[in-house]
Amino acid sequence: MALWGGRFSADSSSMFRQVNDSLPFDRVMATQDMQGSIVWSRALNKAGVLTDAEQSQLESALNELIAKAEAGKLDFDASPEEDIHSFVEAALIEQLGDVGRKLHTGRSRNDQVATDFRLWVREHIDSLKQDVIGVIRSLLNTASRHQQAIIPGYTHLQRAQPIHFAHWCLAYVEMFKRDLSRLDDLRKRLNQCPLGSGALAGTTYPVDREAIAEQLGFSSPCLNSLDAVSDRDFVLELLFTASTSMMHLSRLAEDMIFYNSGEAGFLQLGDSVTSGSSLMPQKKNPDALELMRGKCGRVFGALQGLLVTMKGLPLAYNKDMQEDKEGAIDTVNQWHCCLCIASEVLDSLSLNETRCREAATQGFANATELADYLVGKGIPFRTAHDIAGKVVLVAIDQGCAIEELALDTLKSICDQIDDDVYTVLQLEYGVNQRNILGGTSAQTVTQALYQELEELDKL
Ligand code: ARG
Secondary structure (H helix, E strand, O other): OOOHHHHOOOOOOOHHHHHOOOHHHHHHHHHHHHHHHHHHHHHHHHOOOOOOOHHHHHHHHHHHHHHHOOOOOOOOOOOOHHHHHHHHHHHHHHHHHHHHHHOOOOOOOHHHHHHHHHHHHHHHHHHHHHHHHHHHHHHHHHHOOOOOOEEEEEEEEEEEEEEHHHHHHHHHHHHHHHHHHHHHHHOOOOOOOOOOOOOOOOOOOOOOOOHHHOOOOOOEEOOOHHHHHHHHHHHHHHHHHHHHHHHHHHHHHHHHHHHHHOOOEEOOOOOHHHHOOOOOOOOOOOOHHHHHHHHHHHHHHEEEHHHHHHHOOOOOHHHHHHHHHHHHHHHHHHHHHHHHHHHHHHHHOOOOOHHHHHHHHOOOOOOHHHHHHHOOOOOOHHHHHHHHHHHHHHHHHHHOOOOHHHHHHHHHHOOOOOOHHHHHHHHHHHOOOOOOOOOOHHHHHHHHHHHHHHHHOOO
């Protein structure tokens, strides 16, 4: 019989059960539910509801259940219960009889689920942080393996200015560091304890909410019972953080798919993270990267879905809120897998430094250098820009690079151009001129790389 069967005379329909039951997915919070129950039994004991003996029976039964849950020995599929809370309670009643029936005194599944899910999210924040740190580590290692390499930098996917490959790696490091700090922020905000808020109005039993919060590792109790049972901001923030990070992974994937293309040929991916074609024997496809990009759809969908679910809900708890779980569970799983596979892809890649250099030299990516050179000769930038543009036109016409034009030709466009221009037009020259904080010179990039490597140990 359901926990709430008393006032019902007919059974639930099987379709209702299919729509209503959450045990098929909220079983992932089994240990969190049991930990919450242990702390609740202690609170009831202090409040005079449970004797010492009853409390200790409950605590050992719950500890046994935790061990079973961790060993994967709980048979959820055979259970008639609707959710993880009733599953655990039913197991206690089966084992302890009336003592089990006392545990739910002063508690509601509403403050229970809010507590369990916070604990579940908090645990995953901690493990996801390690996954993000793993990607940062792989990016830094990849940068270290190719410290001298220069690739074309793009805007509008047109070759713009040459950059160090390590500079590109470090750009993604910045993004993933922001993801880490979002996880930290989210953890701080979610770390308040709803238990003791009852169904919506608080509880009549004199439980020590501060002690409950502390024992479950929360920094304080939630301050308003209505808000405590109906707040799902912490799930939304998790989904937003995951979405933002998946967007970062997707851009990383997109860059690498392009770098790996036959057209660019900058890098090769390891066999372990690519697949072949069933028809075309020559193919080696960047599937891992495409899936990192593709899985954004469902993660962004989970965020959007929960926002829409929450937006019209009156205070306090409504069953709509049970819809917070499947999207979040799937998101955590997908995000975890994508972070791990991103690390594997980075660890497996080999950069074709010669090809990168060739591409960085092509496409007139040193035209800005020429303009800056003319500025150095006292020409205003706007005029210098125009002259450099004319030089590019002539080079296009002659089918060569700017530095391949004869000095006479250059002089015919601007007679202030001298022999020293050829130094300025060399690849390393332009790159290393950007010797400014955040810039792409060898010196700044090396400095930034070492700093990040040092900070990695503190993350
Ligand atoms: N399974 C529900 C959820 O995940 C918790 C149960 C609350 N049920 C209730 N009838 N108030 O949100």
